[in-house]
């Protein structure tokens with residue numbers, strides 16, 4: 042299940058976020074091309090090494106990373122009231138990009154549709170599939186602050202080396218969503234889960250992505266409240282009318298959460314499926330800039346057919362676009378969004394400063 046991820050020099054250069062020649066990148070990584078191999082193939086561990094070396098630091102081992110300064114991982118919660126806008130596509134591709142960059146990433150699939158799990162290659166459709174989903178932890182009647190001893194077993198390792206892990210979901214998560222309705226303080230349950238497991242999560246991850254279901258579900262609300270730690274959720278819009286109305290309703294939902302709980306949760310908005318030649322797209326862009334300009338991410342993800350190919354079992358196993366078509370225009374846009382989120386969500390690694 043766990044896969045080794047490798048990519049060519051041009052992809053490594055693009056991921057590095059540095060203006061750098063291939064030769065200089067290889068020097069920073071500090072590894073020779075293996076004998077008998079034509080071209081250098083880079084790994085997430087290489088990209089992490091380049092980042093530490095660029096800062097003039099020794100590269101920590103995985104054990105050292107787990108004992109170094111324990112800082113709660115950055116939290117990126119995707120939320121949108123409308124379905125099908127590309128939340129999961131963006132969440133998983135951005136998470137995979139950061140993992141390829143050598144950050145330690147955990148994805149929590151908080152949608153019973155399990156699209157994020159499927160896109161990462163975890164099969165959840167068979168009748169006898171056995172996974173432990175996040176609902177197991179959100180609905181526990183825990184009065185104490187003891188960590189969940191069954192959390193490590195719920196985690197699937199997607200990339201080798203601890204760079205990309207997943208708490209998968211399946212349709213039975215819908216039962217937890219329903220039972221959350223009658224639970225005490227359901228809105229606080231995700232925050233409580235993260236808090237009581239803070240030591241484990243801080244040791245193993247630099248960033249946690251949570252992919253939520255469309256609409257306003259109890260689990261989605263609980264993670265939105267937990268996003269107060271980041272100060273915002275990540276939302277995805279298509280530039281078209283009903284999506285803009287959905288963005289307004291998400292904004293009022295956030296305002297309500299903030300008023301009732303005293304939290305401060307804003308949003309960062311990524312525009313997806315952009316196609317410049319369509320008139321309604323141009324009009325919607327004007328509206329987005331005038332009403333939500335300050336919250337818009339600078340990068341725009343174009344309409345790109347490669348996103349539709351990701352899940353096509355006819356071609357190959359499901360895998361994120363950035364992994365299988367890392368040189369495509371779609372992947373280039375995702376790389377840009379990932380780099381800007383690293384700055385805006387303050388994502389970093391032990392011993393390294395947060396990037397400007």
Ligand SMILES: Nc1ncnc2c1ncn2[C@@H]1O[C@H](COP(=O)(O)OP(=O)(O)OP(=O)(O)O)[C@@H](O)[C@H]1O
Nearest residue numbers: 124125126127128129130255314343344345348349
């Ligand atoms: N930039 C894009 N260009 C073309 N197709 C895209 C793009 N982004 C996403 N898609 C396609 O749009 C569909 C919906 O995407 P996705 O499942 O990521 O949306 P979602 O918001 O997570 O949906 P849901 O609300 O069901 O969770 C998928 O078929 C996906 O391949």
Ligand SMILES: [Mg+2]
Nearest residue numbers: 128129152156
């Ligand atoms: Mg989705």
